[in-house]
């Protein structure tokens with residue numbers, strides 16, 4: 490029962506883990522997961538790339554593990570993705586079918602259901618470390634989402650580095666309710682326990698009540714989840730017995746860090762990464778956890794601060810690590826993905842010579858090597874509820890609507906979501922600005938792209954603020970919002 494991503498110590502412990510994965514009312518032992526996944530793998534003959542409708546379910550877990558075992562590239566698709574986004578992901582990735590949960594919209598591809606109670610024990614050759622494992626779609630500042638290719642080796646290296654920083658072992662029980670179509674919920678949150686030999690309890694949704702009633706040693710959340718837990722004292726207090734509370738995907742407000750510490754006795758471990766790089770920085774379990782800072786490089790990771798993003802290469806000049814000088818954070822390490830699928834030019838812009846990746850994040854590093862993320866270089870990448878959303882993608886979608894003549898989208902600070910998506914719209918002639926139109930524009934984005942990409946607010950304006958070159962000045966829009 491060898492998972493392609495399993496460490497030898499976890500294999501040794503394998504028969505001792507009855508409730509390895511609990512999700513969606515089902516609980517499978519390690520042998521159940523392995524047997525069902527191998528049976529699923531056997532149905533994939535001839536398929537190179539497979540889409541998985543990534544609902545929080547056992548079928549998703551089995552489909553992903555089965556495809557990885559077979560060396561088939563997995564493309565997790567958000568279950569709420571609208572028709573335009575879904576078609577893009579399927580066309581761009583070259584997916585040849587769906588494995589696992591039945592897709593809401595199959596877009597003409599065949600569906601191979603997984604049989605949860607089928608078992609097979611054939612051994613599959615372990616895919617080589619440089620073999621692509623997954624294509625995960627994520628937004629850029631403009632255009633449609635790009636597919637990031639991670640390999641079996643990069644995922645394994647990323648998980649092992651986290652295991653070292655957090656002393657994550659086969660004794661851990663991980664609890665989370667994050668979506669299974671991103672690095673956080675799927676790679677860390679599902680493949681992590683499977684590789685390291687521990688258990689996973691997925692709560693369906695990441696609500697304070699669900700976390701409070703689920704016993705575990707480690708809890709994962711995005712800052713929105715931690716801020717909701719901080720506001721629910723009883724739920725927060727019930728996490729006091731955990732070993733580690735972990736936050737990532739977006740900046741954790743210092744007030745939330747402090748409130749959770751007061752209520753649970755735990756300083757949250759914050760970690761930083763991206764779809765392209767997996768996790769590269771984190772507080773260590775035995776080290777300092779500093780509110781507002783994302784910690785130290787994981788084992789095998791190097792970082793530097795690039796003075797001028799426009800300079801292209803790394804130029805070898807690292808800015809001072811004095812805790813004050815801001816530069817673009819570059820990272821390198823064995824967990825980095827290998828590029829954007831089918832996009833050599835976009836890949837070359839971010840994957841730089843020497844193995845460095847340009848994160849697009851502005852950061853400072855202090856003399857002890859602690860890192861603080863101070864913002865994004867571009868206002869066009871929005872983080873809302875921990876989801877990364879490109880302003881350009883929403884603007885294009887809204888411009889497809891007959892009622893929209895001009896539009897600009899910004900991320901406005903929000904206590905709950907970190908940033909909320911606000912669209913400033915100039916209506917086309919013949920359309921009346923008002924609540925009905927705002928609702929229909931919000932619904933249009935949710936229907937075409939996905940729910941979390943919908944603007945929370947539509948502001949109707951007579952004109953968009955523009956500079957002398959005619960370019961929309963988003964800073965001015967943000968000041969007005």
Ligand code: MCA
Nearest residue numbers: 667668671672673713737738762763764874875876935940
């Ligand atoms: C949903 N609602 C809607 C629509 N869709 N209303 C109108 N129109 C729609 N189209 C309703 C819902 O039914 C719900 O109502 C209400 O809106 C609230 O939903 P919403 O605020 O959208 O979200 P939420 O459900 O409250 O979710 C907050 C969340 C979520 C749980 C924190 O944002 C989340 O799961 N975030 C995780 C993101 C993540 O995993 N990112 C990792 C990527 P009702 O409540 O009545 O049902 S980053 C990554 O992978 C890197 C490597 C990293 O560093 O980790």
Ligand code: AMP
Nearest residue numbers: 737738739740760761762763764862877
């Ligand atoms: P994604 O590809 O969705 O994972 O988004 C990656 C981006 O999320 C990073 O480039 C950062 O801008 C942001 N991010 C992730 N973790 C953190 C964190 N702990 N603090 C601040 N920003 C973060």
